[in-house]
Amino acid sequence: MTVTLADVAARAQVSPATVSRVLNGNYPVAASTRERVLKAVDELDYVLNGPASSLAAATSDLVGILVNDIADPFFGIMASAIQSEIGGPGGRAGGERLAVVCNTGGSPDRELTYLTLLQRQRAAAVVLTGGAVEDAPHAAAVSAKLRKLADAGTRVVLCGRPPAPDTRAIALAFDNQGGARRLTEHLIALGHRRLGYIAGPEERTTTRHRLEGHREALAAAGIEDDPRRTVYGRYDRRSGHEGTLELLRRDPSLTAVVAANDSVALGACAALRESGLRIPEDVSVAGFDDLPFSVDTVPALTTVRLPLAEAGARAGRIAMGREEPPAGEVAHVPGELMVRGSTGAPREAAGA
Template identity: 90%
Template sequence: MTVTLADVAARAQVSPATVSRVLNGNYPVAASTRERVLKAVDELDYVLNGPASSLAAATSDLVGILVNDIADPFFGIMASAIQAEIGGPGGRAGGERLAVVCNTGGSPERELTYLTLLQRQRAAAVVLTGGAMEDAPHAAAVAAKLRKLTEAGTRVVLCGRPQAEDTGAIALAFDNRGGGQRLTEHLIGLGHRRLGYIAGPEERTTTRHRLEGHRAALAAAGISEDPGWTVHGRYDRTSGYEATLELLRREASLTAVVAANDSVALGACAALRESGLRIPQDVSVAGFDDLPFSVDAVPALTTIRLPLAEAGARAGRIAMGREEAPPGGVATVRGELMVRESSGAPRQGAAGSVPA
């Protein structure tokens, strides 16, 4: 028996118009209402309606690319590389494909809504980029949605995300822990012992993994971590600026600042300069990702280079079936330490530095 929009509305105890608004994302709907509708969609396995039901075993020429923030170069670089491999005019996939970039804005609800819409459209492939939300109910909902997509014949690739087990998705996971550890080891090797850390949002896997790497390096060097030397914020320049001022307020003798990403590092540099501190003579700064502006910053940023374009292109080829999936369905994409002018040895006599 075909499930209709009215069936979903009845299960969610809302009007058919509200169900349509949730699925089309074209009108504001309360979060609690959206959750009820999406739960009903999943429980009833509502995918198609009307004449499209006769195509239930087929996939379309649509490919969805989910990003957190298309204005962030981290996501823009990957999305561009993925799209270049998918096809259509100027593409290299050997066939016409319509790539749709879905900007979630970091909203868990939008992420689920886009996955539902792509499921309804029988997307040929879906690529999810960047870290995942660390919320158990949301993670379970996403896993269930990915499982339904793959079971329906949609190729699902996670680019920069940890593996989602038992979903059929293929993962190209960034080694954020290893990168975070190498970055902090570099600064420790220069003699730094008082390192502030500007972390990203606490609910993101990327944040946790990079911070774990930082802490592993401190522990290996026998350096006690002061909880007050870590500040969480967004992955943007403003957050880096504000967090650095807060770190300086808490501990003015810090000799290095490790930033969650390069945009955050730029904000940290601005705050240090406005506070009358030189980089790296007074305070070293390190970022993460090696975004295009990093080498042109003044001073040029020490950072971990993630091969964003290369990983995106590979994800696109796997999504199109033009490259074999990695063994076990998961591959670790490692970063490279890029040592530049923003990091140096702490000045002689600085508190917490290692004497020459």
């Protein structure tokens, strides 16, 4: 049975005219109303201008790139690389594609809203970047949405995001766990036994995987995973600054701080200097991602390099059908340990 605009209006408890305004985007509508209408569109699987079957193979020249925070260099680098591969030779009819960067701000609801909008626009491709939210209802909703996109002819690529089984999405998944394990192993090999860890948001897959790698290295070395030595925050400098001060308050004898990413590590370095501590003579600091500024810090930051630009470009080519998907539609992308001046032997090991 064909879903009508009136059906959507009834589900959203608004007038058909309001539904039309939201779908056509030609009249201001309150944000809460707009969200309600889009939710009804999604739940009823409503397709503009006719039944879904007539549009099953139709796609537009639009490509959506979803990021958690466009101000974060991690996402900016990937989005730029993805966009650079969109359009030009090999595109549909040899034409250009319009890339739209959708900044979710880390909001699960916004992520679903953007996927709904891209489905309604019959996007040629959708690339989701970064970690996923670990919430069962949200994960189920995202998987359902990805399946609907694929069924409508949209190519879905996950870049730096864990695979999504049974969605036909192609995944380029970063080895966050393995990279974090090697990073902590490096610090342990230098002689560190009292390591503080500043994690990202608890609900993110990236946070869990990197923390699991850190804990694996501690366990292999017989080092107790003291819960006092782990704090959580955002993937930003402020969280690194505040998290380091909290770790020092809990345990002033820490000899190393492992940060969730390089931006967090910058904040950690600032907090240590404000506390009168030298890097790495008093406390070593390590980050993750190897963002462009990492090599220019003083001292240069030890970190794990993720090939953000390379992975983004590959995701863009796959999304445009210019490169074959990996075997099994999943590629595990390793990180590379970059040892620099911000890590060294702890004071006692150095004989200080």
